[in-house]
Amino acid sequence: MAFYLAWQIEEGKLDYKTVFSAAFFKPYKSDTDNMLIADGRQDLIVDIP
Numbered sequence: 001m002a003f004y005l006a007w008q009i010e011e012g013k014l015d016y017k018t019v020f021s022a023a024f025f026k027p028y029k030s031d032t033d034n035m036l037i038a039d040g041r042q043d044l045i046v047d048i049p
Contacts, residue, residue, distance in 0.1 A: 002031035010041055020048050 005028055008014040020029050029048075036044055 002028040002035060005032045006035035006039070009036065009044055010039060016044050017046050017048060 005014065005019060005025065009016050009019065009032070019025050020032075033045055036042060
């Protein structure tokens with residue numbers, strides 16, 4: 001699931017803040033963040049209140 005989320009966020013099909021504002025996806029946030037960082041796309045990571 002984290003791979004799919006990272007891929008869709010990188011492609012602009014999903015919005016990072018919208019995805020991780022939902023409780024259902026929060027367990028995948030850390031893995032997704034690591035994948036985005038590994039792909040050099042840490043610019044897509046935003047703070048979620």
